[in-house]
Amino acid sequence: SSGINAEYGQQRKGRLEPISFYASSISPCPVVTLLKYLKETSSNRGQHSNLFLTSTTPYRPIAKQTGSRWLLSSMSDAGVDTRIFKAHSSCGAAASSKVSKGVPLSVLLNSGRWRRASTLKKFYLRNSPAVRAATADDDNQL
Numbered sequence: 001s002s003g004i005n006a007e008y009g010q011q012r013k014g015r016l017e018p019i020s021f022y023a024s025s026i027s028p029c030p031v032v033t034l035l036k037y038l039k040e041t042s043s044n045r046g047q048h049s050n051l052f053l054t055s056t057t058p059y060r061p062i063a064k065q066t067g068s069r070w071l072l073s074s075m076s077d078a079g080v081d082t083r084i085f086k087a088h089s090s091c092g093a094a095a096s097s098k099v100s101k102g103v104p105l106s107v108l109l110n111s112g113r114w115r116r117a118s119t120l121k122k123f124y125l126r127n128s129p130a131v132r133a134a135t136a137d138d139d140n141q142l
Contacts, residue, residue, distance in 0.1 A: 084126045092124040099125060 041053055050061035052070075062070075068087040075093055076082045085093040091112075098108050105117055114120045 089126075092126055095120060095124045096126050 041059075044053055044059040046059065048059070048061055052062045052067060053059045054062055071087040071090060072082055075085060075087070075090060080093045080097065085096075095108060095112060099105070105120070108114075109117060109120060112120065112124075114124075
């Protein structure tokens with residue numbers, strides 16, 4: 001099947017079962033995945049307009065802490081050093097990852113809509129060995 005199958009996360013006895021999406025022959029499209037999730041959860045929404053709901057009855061919006069745990073777990077699964085990056089710093093994690101993989105700063109600045117490289121470095125790039133190495137030649141720009 002070429003469709004996307006979804007497993008919805010739930011928290012039981014301190015153990016997080018993460019939300020994950022699988023696709024057999026296609027890369028998951030975030031828009032398609034979101035629309036599928038909304039369709040699959042529509043009968044559980046009732047009066048709730050929040051995006052993420054608990055997966056057990058009574059269905060209700062997830063707590064902020066649960067969303068943070070899910071995001072942090074996903075970041076860790078993606079290879080992000082969660083000792084440096086926390087759930088609120090996912091944008092910085094993405095930027096630091098791209099820089100350490102050799103993406104030119106001009107491309108990163110444009111895609112992130114940053115005006116100045118100094119803003120990117122000061123607020124988003126974390127002081128990790130990979131980022132220091134990748135930006136060593138660009139310090140005159142930063």
